[in-house]
Amino acid sequence: MMMETVLSRSIRLMLASGMMMSLGLSVTAQAQEAAATQRVEVTGSSIKRIAAEGALPVTIVTAAEIRALGVTSAVDLIKKLTAVQGSTGESASVGGASYGFSGVSIHNIGESRTLVLLNGRRLAQFGGQTLTGFAAGFDLNAIPLSAIERVEILTDGASALYGADAIAGVVNFITKHNSTDGDITLGYSAPANGAVEKRFSATKGYGSMIDDGFNVTMTFGHDERTNLKSVDRSFADTGKRTFTQNGKSYQKQQFSPSPIPANALDDNGQLISPFQKTTGACPSKTFRVIEPYNDGSGLVDDYCGYDFVKDLQIYPERKRDSFMASITKKIGDNEVYADLLLSRTTQISRIAAVPGGVSIPAGSALHNKYLLPLGITNDSLAFYRLADMGQRTSRDTSEFSNIVVGTRGVLSSWDYNLAYNHSESNVKGNISGYPGALAVRKLTSSGLLDPFVGPGQQSAAANAAIAGARYDGYWDGGVSKLDTLTLNGSRELMRLAGGAMMLGMGINFNKEAFESKPSLFAQAKLSDPVAGTLCDGTAANPCDQRFGDESSVPPYSASRISKGIFGELIIPLSKTVELGAATRLDSYSDFGSAVTAKASVRWTPVASVLVRASAGNGFHAPTVPQVNGVQQSYGVTSNKYTCTSALQATATAFGGICQPGNKQYDLLAGGNSSLQPEKSKQATLGIRFEPNSALSMGADLWHVQIRDVFGQLTEDLVFANPGQFNSSWTTKRDTGTGSTYLAFLSNNQNLGKSYSTGLDLDFTARAKTSFGQLSSQLSVTHMLREVTQLEKNGAYYSALGNFAELGSVSFRTQGRLTTGLQSGQFATTLALNFKSGYQDQATSVEVLDAAGAATGTETIRKQVGYFSTWDAQTVWTPSKTWTVTGGILNVFDHQPPFVPSTSGANRGQQFGYDDRYYDARGRTMYVNASYKF
Structure with missing residues (x-):
């Protein structure tokens, strides 16, 4: 016809x-x-x-x-x-x-x-x-x-x-x-x-x-x-770009605060780079980032940001x-x-290898070796990129x-x-290059994984353990x-x-x-994602989630x-x-x-x-x-945000804390039967x-x-006015660090x-x-x-x-x-x-x-x-x-x-x-x- x-x-x-x-x-x-x-x-x-x-x-x-x-x-x-x-x-x-x-x-x-x-x-x-x-x-x-x-x-x-x-x-x-x-x-x-x-x-x-x-x-x-x-492509090959406008010169740096070797928090909650403090220079694929706090305290984050843009397939x-x-x-x-x-x-x-947070308790071997000499006496968090596991791949x-x-x-x-x-x-x-957050915590607490060394510098035993924690298989679909x-x-x-x-x-x-057909790993129903071992949520058999960007996704139809x-x-x-x-x-x-x-x-x-x-x-x-989607983790915000006084007040009101430094926030979303x-x-x-x-x-x-x-509601609008949009906030616990962070809630409206x-x-x-x-x-x-x-x-x-x-x-x-x-x-x-x-x-x-x-x-x-x-x-x-x-x-x-x-x-x-x-x-x-x- x-x-x-x-x-x-x-x-x-x-x-x-x-x-x-x-x-x-x-x-x-x-x-x-x-x-x-x-x-x-x-x-x-x-x-x-x-x-x-x-x-x-x-x-x-x-x-x-x-x-x-x-x-x-x-x-x-x-x-x-x-x-x-x-x-x-x-x-x-x-x-x-x-x-x-x-x-x-x-x-x-x-x-x-x-x-x-x-x-x-x-x-x-x-x-x-x-x-x-x-x-x-x-x-x-x-x-x-x-x-x-x-x-x-x-x-x-x-x-x-x-x-x-x-x-x-x-x-x-x-x-x-x-x-x-x-x-x-x-x-x-x-x-x-x-x-x-x-x-x-x-x-x-x-x-x-x-x-x-x-x-x-x-x-x-x-x-x-x-x-x-x-x-x-010269216009897309780095996260550090300079440009001019109206006769002035500017610089914009797009990066992640989780490099390799790792950044860490000092006793004031400031983000630093132990590698940079020790050697005087930032490691490969990173550049130095100095960010004053916006709360008038005079504190400054001084660390090495990871240029993840170099690792992308555009x-x-x-x-x-x-x-x-x-x-x-x-x-x-x-x-x-x-x-x-x-x-x-x-x-x-x-895209670039998976980043995430790792707990470094005071008195641990890693703490004593890398942080205590820098004057850090309290428990700390390391923000690390598991480069030895390879790039994150989506098929x-x-x-x-x-x-x-x-x-x-x-x-x-x-x-x-x-x-x-x-x-x-x-x-x-299907995904590969992702471990479970509990698996990374076990690697660190066992002493095998050292987040403060560069790519290719882990021990043979650590490399074997990293390879053994790498998940490669079905993740989600519908x-x-x-x-x-x-x-x-x-x-x-x-x-x-x-x-x-x-x-x-x-x-x-x-x-x-x-x-919706998420895998058992995506549903957080496995204690060992690689072996496929089911969990029951007890202390003896906890449930693991994806390291770096945890996502517990319930199925529905x-x-x-x-x-x-x-x-x-x-x-x-x-x-x-x-x-x-x-x-x-x-x-x-x-x-x-x-x-x-x-x-x-x-x-x-x-x-x-x-x-x-x-x-x-x-x-x-x-x-x-x-209408019917169950509220679930939905990745992270597009932009990174520093913790303003208003954002900190919102985090406190919801029983959580801000993300340290200049970081993306967890994002949750769900259906709305009243739509x-x-x-x-x-x-x-x-x-x-x-x-x-x-x-x-x-x-x-x-x-x-x-x-x-x-x-x-757009994230920029809500983060600019956190106190005006209480329905757009919630909290999310990080399995890797155990901390509860403020999270952005983006439900349908x-x-x-x-x-x-x-x-x-x-x-x-x-x-x-x-x-x-x-x-x-x-x-x-x-x-x-x-x-x-x-x-x-x-x-x-x-x-x-x-x-x-x-x-x-x-x-x-x-x-x-x-x-x-x-x-x-x-x-x-x-x-x-x-x-x-x-x-x-x-x-x-x-x-x-x-x-x-x-x-x-x-x-x-x-x-x-x-x-x-x-x-x-x-x-x-x-x-x-x-x-x-x-x-x-x-x-x-x-x-x-x-x-x-x-x-x-x-x-x-x-x-x-x-x-x-x-x-x-x-x-x-x-x-x-x-x-x-």
């Missing part, structure tokens, strides 16, 4: 006849082709009708355009869409526990509010989603790009057909069907010094629906990529395999069909399966489609399932002045289920059933005016019922102009984990102008407002309201010249407004060009300009990708004098500038069977701008740039060769 606007069909026809369209994203425009007679279903509507530009803004990207963009995956394709902002990328898995998830967010309204479809059908959410709502969307890694015929992007939300929860919009991947073509493609991409990618795909179809009454189309794809290390190693099959059989005037998708993605990321595997069986055709004048769909995402996270039964139909009701009045109706039954019924009318009042109306009733087993509606209008005052508008409301229930659904209103107003076949332009103004927004407004623009021009067909296209998204409340009835904050309270950035402007030339067997394209700058988060940095010495600290907000890259590509088609494509992404190797901030939602451990917004791979040369048969 074809789904395309008339202009996109015209583009396809021009391509088939040798005319070169712009190699960027196709635009939608007014219908120009009166001869179109095939009824098709367009994303955003349930009604089959004559293909034409509708009242809703739908952008279509064809397979040819995807190839021309030089992208190698659905993840990279989504990055090229100018309307997409705020999506999670693969690099977030570097220390971010994302299990390799990559999502899509339209207009930065959210991945959980952007609905991803495969052939118009819902898919199971990611099995590695968290109870806070992170990764509560579809993982794009499961989509095989080689199987895609086109992608349709609806940038208007709350579709009656697909669901009222599509607040931001819909991304619909349409796969190859009813084809007898064969295709084999090989590809290779080569950035400098890492992230090298190899690709293979094969597609073949059998049987003609017209001649044979059946068709089978199958696609297999495989790709693999090597890792990219931080030390292989792009993870990855392998993906996918298989897709589509089977269609004609029976009379109807068809029965089945679609199958199987995919498996494995991603490996590595995440995501398996996705989707099967659809159904029948479609015409019955009693109804175009109908009845289908059952089972979709499942199974995520497994399974998300979705079962759906749908029946959709559309028909013509009557003839009006403008044409046929059309009715669409449908019903659906959904069952969502989620199961939950499910919900939802039902929906919808109706839609298309009313062509005249040849120039068409009205649309849709309504939907959703009923949830855990949230009751909700009625949503949408109205639209399409007006063509003259043949070259189309004006369209829509307005509607939406309803978005929280995910199953957001209420989000409710939205959205509207669009657009105009398209196509005076002739050589020129097309358009603009769509959109607005989305949401109340009862899901979220958590309904925070308040949000408003977003923006403008999507596009312009396309074509010209036939003496040297070939020339075309150029500009696509731009410009954000006009974006504000959000962080608590009900609270102040509004904005991320628009501003990285501050919300923990992320919305770029005011981003776009892509492409120019292409088709001449004979060659098609060459040059593309400019650009985005506006922003003001970085307020960050404390050191002020440097003319000699480079630190003279004090200052809190600054760095202005991050406009950023752009150029791409170039040539496609050579020597025959009907062969196509060779060569290109360069980021031709001039433009490096990401420096940013000193380190916190932010869905951000990895990278430093020096923000991996959420800029690609660390840099200049990338690629080649693809396709053979068609």
Whole structure:
């Protein structure tokens, strides 16, 4: 079944006849082709009708355009869409526990509010989603790009057909069907010094629906990529960076207070480096850190900070395999069909060796040897990095399966489609390089482990004991399932002045289920994680937790059933005016019922102009984990914090103590059974102008407002005002040291309201010249407004060009300009990708004098500038069977701008740039060769 606007069909026809369209994203425009007679279903509507530009803004990207963009995956394709902002990328898995998830967010309204479809059908959410709502969307890694015929992007939300929860919009991947073509493609991409990618795909179809009454189309794809290390990029190779702003020199140091050899606490509670005190210099991979206390005491921490940035892999190693099959059989005037998708993605990321605290009792051999000579007489804590155990490694595997069986055709004048769909995402996270906290305590108390010596300097017995304490195996994961039964139909009701009045109706039954599946180690149910020995919590058989970042994760499972019924009318009042109306009733087993509606209008005052508008409301229930997740350890804060007097008062009130020095705090989170659904209103107003076949332009103004927004209070807001947010605090006992520390509690809440407004623009021009067909296209998204409340009835904050309270950035402007030339067997394209700058988060940095010495600290907000890259590509088609494509992404190797901030939602451990917004791979040369048969 074809789904395309008339202009996109015209583009396809021009391509088939040798005319070169712009190699960027196709635009939608007014219908120009009166001869179109095939009824098709367009994303955003349930009604089959004559293909034409509708009242809703739908952008279509064809397979040819995807190839021309030089992208190698659905993840990279989504990055090229100018309307997409705020999506999670693969690099977030570097220390971010994302299990390799990559999502899509339209207009930065959210991945959980952007609905991803495969052939118009819902898919199971990611099995590695968290109870806070992170990764509560579809993982794009499961989509095989080689199987895609086109992608349709609806940038208007709350579709009656697909669901009222599509607040931001819909991304619909349409796969190859009813084809007898064969295709084999090989590809290779080569950035400098890492992230090298190899690709293979094969597609073949059998049987003609017209001649044979059946068709089978199958696609297999495989790709693999090597890792990219931080030390292989000058902008990301160290945690100690100097920079200038407004004529002043600054220094920002990103580090861990747990180096090797270890730092320790003296009798005043100050953090020192015994190694530095003894030798006068800091050890390898560290630099000296001097931090005055903020409580007016005059005390100073003077220690060696570990440059963990040098140990990161900023792009993870990855392998993906996918298989897709589509089977269609004609029976009379109807068809029965089945679609199958199987995919498996494995991603490996590595970060610095595990850090943690170790107790050093007064009178112990270690205390007497290293601390007593420095005047430390009391019990102490050593902050140590177990480098001899090797890097912490996460091996995440995501398996996705989707099967659809159904029948479609015409019955009693109804175009109908009845289908059952089972979709499942199974995520497994394996770790290595982590010991148990009790195991490390035993190593230290036995005298085997010496935290005050450097890497490789432990005794043979200690090395054997360290190797024996290393856990290597399954850690955590989850399974998300979705079962759906749908029946959709559309028909013509009557003839009006403008044409046929059309009715669409449908019903659906959904069952969502989620199961969290932590290992026994993650549940803190083992006394010896390596041997798998169960514990009972007694003094004789205590339960161990992960050293350095303890995480006791209870398992849980939950499910919900939802039902929906919808109706839609298309009313062509005249040849120039068409009205649309849709309504939907959703009923949830855990949230009751909700009625949503949408109205639209399409007006063509003259043949070259189309004006369209829509307005509607939406309803978005929280995910199953957001409601049912058990409160648990959730890692550590993104930023490090020193203990202010206000923070100490909060710690005392909760019966705990502050973290010593400048450290990250433990983070806990849990579901909220009182969470209420989000409710939205959205509207669009657009105009398209196509005076002739050589020129097309358009603009769509959109607005989305949401109340009862899901979220958590940001850590920077709470730590800056600890006394104002008592519900955001708790305590956590450290198994390794026995101390009880203040911890940040980040439970799900309904925070308040949000408003977003923006403008999507596009312009396309074509010209036939003496040297070939020339075309150029500009696509731009410009954000006009974006504000959000962080608590009900609270102040509004904005991320628009501003990285501050919300923990992320919305770029005011981003776009892509492409120019292409088709001449004979060659098609060459040059593309400019650009985005506006922003003001970085307020960050404390050191002020440097003319000699480079630190003279004090200052809190600054760095202005991050406009950023752009150029791409170039040539496609050579020597025959009907062969196509060779060569290109360069980021031709001039433009490096990401420096940013000193380190916190932010869905951000990895990278430093020096923000991996959420800029690609660390840099200049990338690629080649693809396709053979068609």
